[in-house]
């Protein structure tokens with residue numbers, strides 16, 4: 001198996017952990033990074049796992065859904081009120097859990113099928129790392 005990594009850095013978005021007993025329950029923002037580890041058994045005709053120049057569909061998804069967004073957990077008791085208030089004030093994105101760990105798992109769930117489809121199942125994602133600011137990170141490996 002061969003692997004390669006692509007990192008998207010300095011993506012600003014907010015989240016809230018409604019169950020947290022501290023300040024993480026408040027809506028707050030970070031600068032995020034997403035590192036994807038791609039894997040394949042056979043490279044393409046160029047000897048690449050993936051062509052880094054042909055991953056625009058992933059960047060586009062990040063720009064559309066995460067960049068300058070506000071992430072909420074599906075189980076957030078304020079979800080409906082937050083979504084109703086969103087309007088032009090913020091761009092909401094709801095996922096199972098907006099923690100680093102939850103985001104790593106969610107990004108894998110969304111991106112892995114996209115990558116498999118784009119590469120005719122030649123490539124898959126073996127790991128997603130989510131980096132929160134410069135100090136914290138979490139990894140998901142299925």
Ligand SMILES: [Zn+2]
Pocket residue numbers: 015024028029030
């Ligand atoms: Zn946070």
